Amino acid sequence: MEQIEEKEIKTSPLATRGGSNSAKNRLFDEDRAVHDWYRFVLSFPPHLVRDYLGKWGVDGHKRVLDPFCGTGTTVVECKKHGIPSIGVEANPTSHFTATTKVNWSVCPKEILRTAREVMQTAQAQIQQEPLCFRTLPHDATILLLKDSVSPLPLHKVLVLRECIEQRGDKSRFPHLWLALAKTAVETASNLKFGPEVGIGKNKQDAPVLEAWYRTLEGIVADIESMHDLAPIPATMIHADARHMHQLIPNCSIDAVFTSPPYPNEKDYSRITRLETVLLEFARDKKELRQIKKGLLRSNTRNVYKEDDDDDWVRDFPVVQALANAIESRRIELGKTSGFERLYGRVTKLYFGGMARHLADIRPLLRPGARLGYVVGDQASYLRVMIRTGEVLAEIAESLGYKVMSIDLFRTRLATATREMLREEVVVLEWQGMQ
Ligand SMILES: C[S@@+](CC[C@H](N)C(=O)[O-])C[C@H]1O[C@@H](n2cnc3c(N)ncnc32)[C@H](O)[C@@H]1O
Known part of the structure; x- marks a missing residue:
């Protein structure tokens, strides 16, 4: 993989507090309760969830879904505010973690x-x-x-x-x-x-x-x-966010707030590997492979011959152009390793997987539902810039979602390319099948 060193730089907007980027992603001291039981390095901060749910007027009468819920920042934050929620997670370690973090009904x-x-x-x-x-x-x-x-x-x-x-x-x-x-x-x-x-x-x-x-x-x-909030429902489902609509009642979700993987060559199963092994969710290579197969294809370490998520973006010019640009750059640079040859394909699989997910959840959404997807730009594939938020917004639009805004959450400077990597919240609205 082409390493792009990223530096955080100061920028203004969105977060309610803290001027610098690191402050924006920080867990505030007053938020530590429960969130701190176990935190994933790639979690977004609870205050981001709070800001958006507050802005959208989500209260205890609504239901929130996080389809890539990781260690449960969204579901925990919802429970703390008396909001019923559902979390879906494919990695059994993260699923177990989030499930435990919303279990407050113990002695x-x-x-x-x-x-x-x-x-x-x-x-x-x-x-x-x-x-x-x-x-x-x-x-x-x-x-x-x-x-x-x-x-x-x-x-x-x-x-x-x-x-x-x-x-x-x-x-x-x-x-x-x-x-x-x-x-x-x-x-x-x-x-x-x-x-x-x-x-x-x-x-x-x-x-x-x-x-x-x-x-x-x-x-x-x-x-x-948290004793009084223990009964607030927070349901965790161990499933693949690309194939989950049968697990949740139709028209039952008022808001989605989530952060899917980014197309950045990070092997999500590697980040939680020690816990996965110690808790015996993977005891050998075969079990690990099974876990990886349930994850969105966001890196070349989990691409399989039978994968077909790319079918979903076959007629999507932006994604095809990105994959072609990556492949042309690879040929131009004479890069020939097996992983490098997969850079173009994994980009298509990634966006295809996200398209599949966005199509899959449509029946679950109530008309008027708001959705926030936190995603980051990436230049991990031979420095070809992938504006993840913009591409995702286009895909969502083609599937019938209305793109409300693409808000800047924070920025990172890729020192190798001197380009800004934006981490954004893509805000969508589901108006119902037209
Ligand atoms: C950026 S992390 C989310 C972090 C989360 N916001 C938190 O608070 O910890 C993305 C998560 O998506 C999960 N994931 C990847 N592919 C998935 C899929 N197909 N279905 C469900 N979860 C998936 C990963 O295991 C990872 O936990």
């Missing part, structure tokens, strides 16, 4: 009591068997980025996992498992995110049990403070 005392008992058992085991490190099976280990986690912190995480498992599976004590995922990434691992996932400083040891317990104390405090 806080029971969670903490169980956590204390688990911690004592784990502590005793770690002290008793200091030299006998637990490891992951080979098939799972090879899914991880090399050196993701050092032997001792991994041992502690695996002992902790074993002790949690003795108490109950992921459906019995989801919060304990979620805290394990967070601790594994933030405390135990050597991973760094920025926004690409990579390997940072090697941690020989880490206070895994203590961090896990502290996370649970935070979770429990939030559940106690």
